[in-house]
Amino acid sequence: MKNPNKLNVVLIEDDLLIGDSIVELLTLNNYNVCWLKDGQEAINYLKKNIPDIIISDLMMPLMDGEELFLEIQKNKKFNSIPFIMITANADTETKFRQLENGVHDFIIKPFKVKELILKIKNLLILKNSIEKKFTPDPFSKVTIKLSNKDFIESVNEILLKNMKSKVNVVELASELHISKSTLDKKIRKRTNKNITQYIREFKLDYTIKLINAGEKNIQFLVDEAGFNSFSYFSTSFKKYMGLSPREYINNVQK
Template sequence: MKTDFFSEKSTILLADDHQEILDFIADDLEEQYEIIQTSNGKEALDYLQVNDVDLIVSDVMMPVMDGYEFCTKIKEDIYFSHIPFIMLTAKNSLQSKIEGLEYGADAYIEKPFSPHFLQAQIASLLRNRKHVHEHYQNTPSAPLDSIAHNKSDQVFLKKLNRLILENISEPSLCVDMLAEHMYMSRPTLYRKIKVLSDLSPNELINVTRLKCAAQLLLEGEYRIYEIAHKLGFSTPSHFTRNFQKRFGMSPKEYVAGRQ
């Protein structure tokens, strides 16, 4: 059974040194999600080096690498910082909750927990990410870093956006050039952009061009054909079709609606 919010199952990575807890969570979630089980933070981190996941659920107390260290490594690593992290713990003090959030966890759940509550937290985090994606993609004025969920992602997105803007008039602007200047492999950059924005790098470049076009249209200093040329579109009609498809209105309608 697929979720209401996704065309395919999202992948949930579990980390807990108690097999019965892993099985308990997996049995409850496996109808809606693809479930990966690991026994500690290091094992989970090793899995992430070569596989994509959409959300992490981790215990705090584990051997080899505990949940606090695991969460810190995830949130401080540009390659993984976008992944929502739910921390499970038997500690029920306010200080332990504060610590969990300070380490970067997106949610903190006490053991014993209700399976329905965990399900709701997972669905909420994934749904909120989807809504952020949709708002950014369909709102001309929404900046790229508005889709960031933490400081690491914000820094990454600002650097990426600056790079795109500096080369925006180049029709040849593509993922290979971005990857070279971001010092990332092409597959890694593609994966990072896709997860953060739900867009491919080329789609992100196109959306950035269209958002710049919306700003230029409101400033009123350039005609449509000049904007198309300035932003690397092959023809004014190509620009107009893209603008209409992305924002649901023509460039002229957009300007008229903002006056």
């Protein structure tokens, strides 16, 4: 039976000896572990369960780790779930392809137990810190009635609440109890930006905060900030910051 006070790890590994060892080690380090033997079994399990982290072997029968990752990423509820890939294939091309797909980290076989435990711990700490950073405090001033709040603060709260989706300006104006034209005028007056530019730059500022907090997966940034495409995000980011997302990440995390 799962302990509700422990974090939940899903392990997908077809090698029985390696899988058994990892389960034992993770259990000893105070994690609940669900061990699945192939990608298809994992897909069926993940349709009904959302773990705190997923660890998967790359080379498996039926569905390999790369296919599994790409499949679960189609569901946005998994965008913020850290994914570690285990592989004996350490060539650069394989690693780059997985990172481009959005995999968060690698474990190269054979690996040290401490390396695996620390990578799991660090990714979960990062995930938790990001969630806390961007979850409004229910006792803070954001809970004050709309009419008593600064207008920009009110706009920002709504944008943050709907960060992952494309913001409908008409719906935004409606939630603020003003017309679309009034919304645009108020934004222009306070920021010298039109509403479209303001929303885009608000989302970009959000991704910059995520990068500064340690995030380096660009596809994760695209999804978390609700951009329509990878290319639009990259173009907008470079125009706003003067650096591409990858260049900015490399500069921050040197």
